[in-house]
Amino acid sequence: MSAISSLFSRPFFEEKSRAFWILQAAGWSGYLLLRTVSTVFNAPTVKVVLGVIVESIVGYCLTLLMSVLYGSYRRLPRLWAVIATLVTLLVATALYAIIEAYTFSLFRTNAPAATLDLSLLPALLFLTFTVLAGWSALYFGINFYLIVEQQTGAMQALENQASSAQLAMLRYQLNPHFLFNTLNSISTLVLLKHTERANIMLSRLASFLRYTLANEPTAHVTLAQEVETLKLYLDIEKMRFEERLQTRFDIDPRVAQARLPSLLLQPLVENAIKYAVTPKEEGAEIAVTARLAGDRVQISVSDTGPGLNEASRRPTLSTGVGLANIRERLAQAYGEDHRLDTRSIPGSGFSVEIEIPFQVEERTREAA
Numbered sequence: 001m002s003a004i005s006s007l008f009s010r011p012f013f014e015e016k017s018r019a020f021w022i023l024q025a026a027g028w029s030g031y032l033l034l035r036t037v038s039t040v041f042n043a044p045t046v047k048v049v050l051g052v053i054v055e056s057i058v059g060y061c062l063t064l065l066m067s068v069l070y071g072s073y074r075r076l077p078r079l080w081a082v083i084a085t086l087v088t089l090l091v092a093t094a095l096y097a098i099i100e101a102y103t104f105s106l107f108r109t110n111a112p113a114a115t116l117d118l119s120l121l122p123a124l125l126f127l128t129f130t131v132l133a134g135w136s137a138l139y140f141g142i143n144f145y146l147i148v149e150q151q152t153g154a155m156q157a158l159e160n161q162a163s164s165a166q167l168a169m170l171r172y173q174l175n176p177h178f179l180f181n182t183l184n185s186i187s188t189l190v191l192l193k194h195t196e197r198a199n200i201m202l203s204r205l206a207s208f209l210r211y212t213l214a215n216e217p218t219a220h221v222t223l224a225q226e227v228e229t230l231k232l233y234l235d236i237e238k239m240r241f242e243e244r245l246q247t248r249f250d251i252d253p254r255v256a257q258a259r260l261p262s263l264l265l266q267p268l269v270e271n272a273i274k275y276a277v278t279p280k281e282e283g284a285e286i287a288v289t290a291r292l293a294g295d296r297v298q299i300s301v302s303d304t305g306p307g308l309n310e311a312s313r314r315p316t317l318s319t320g321v322g323l324a325n326i327r328e329r330l331a332q333a334y335g336e337d338h339r340l341d342t343r344s345i346p347g348s349g350f351s352v353e354i355e356i357p358f359q360v361e362e363r364t365r366e367a368a
Contacts, residue, residue, distance in 0.1 A: 024064070028059060028063075031056055051103050054103050055099075058103075059128075062095065062132070065092075073085055093125060100128060101121060101124055208236060219262050220261055223257070223297070224257065227288065231249075244280075244281075248288070251288075251290045258358050258359065260297075261329050264354075265301055267325065269286060272284070272286045276303035276350065280305060284305045285303065287300070287301075289302075292358060296355050297357070298354070298355050299355075300354075301352050303350055334357065337357055
């Protein structure tokens with residue numbers, strides 16, 4: 001029973017050879033059944049039924065030979081393959097009709113030996129041609145379907161690879177700029193002979209890189225993991241800004257396991273540091289909030305900086321990759337099923353709001 005369930009639980013054409021033998025057996029068994037039923041009603045004798053069985057066996061064997069020949073014709077140029085296929089079909093039709101004529105004379109007449117009744121050939125040629133042509137049409141139709149499916153699968157695999165490559169490219173745009181800024185700060189501390197602070201910053205940078213590089217660039221992580229990454233990053237930045245950088249995290253526990261592209265929020269926080277904390281002598285507060293709204297997760301990254309005005313725009317993120325990077329990563333991950341809005345009150349702050357589906361299942365490969 002388990003073997004049968006295993007047989008039908010897999011895609012039918014997963015193994016072409018297995019599918020062929022199943023269809024071959026089922027098709028000719030059905031043909032035998034129909035011919036037997038129609039024959040019994042006309043001439044209900046054992047001898048006639050035996051004749052139908054012999055005819056079905058001959059047809060089964062002929063089509064096996066035809067399948068081998070058809071398969072070998074695939075290596076021929078297309079025109080020659082078509083000609084060879086038609087010739088094979090006509091020869092098989094003639095051979096099948098002749099065998100059926102002998103079978104008819106042997107099992108359905110009282111003749112002492114099998115003879116060839118030429119008067120039966122036209123009708124038998126039509127019948128056998130119909131059967132073998134129908135079988136050939138099914139053979140080529142199924143093979144064409146399998147070729148299309150294979151090509152579709154290959155195209156889908158290529159699209160997935162291209163999508164993964166684009167996601168990786170977008171992710172990798174983030175790290176070099178962040179590393180440049182951090183290493184520049186460490187260099188400054190070394191020049192100022194603040195060795196202990198430089199060592200602490202190096203240690204925190206190592207922890208941040210260890211945490212982020214462990215994840216695949218196309219992986220999705222939980223919101224809780226993303227927040228931990230942000231905290232590691234902000235620990236490094238607090239070494240630069242000290243009390244000028246204030247942070248606040250307000251994460252609804254219900255969305256802690258919601259999944260999102262890794263390092264999606266880090267450039268938004270880095271943007272806030274550049275345009276909110278850096279320009280103000282007293283610094284600014286950066287807040288990261290996440291809420292559950294029905295089946296959606298609403299995430300906000302906001303600051304208490306100067307916001308936007310005509311004299312001070314935020315054309316790019318501090319990493320230099322811009323909000324376009326975030327939009328593209330969201331589009332890659334969710335298609336149109338997401339929202340990204342920016343809001344600014346001049347002199348009072350700037351915020352970026354993201355809304356994504358609430359998903360706890362992994363969409364891509366699992367993060368390490």
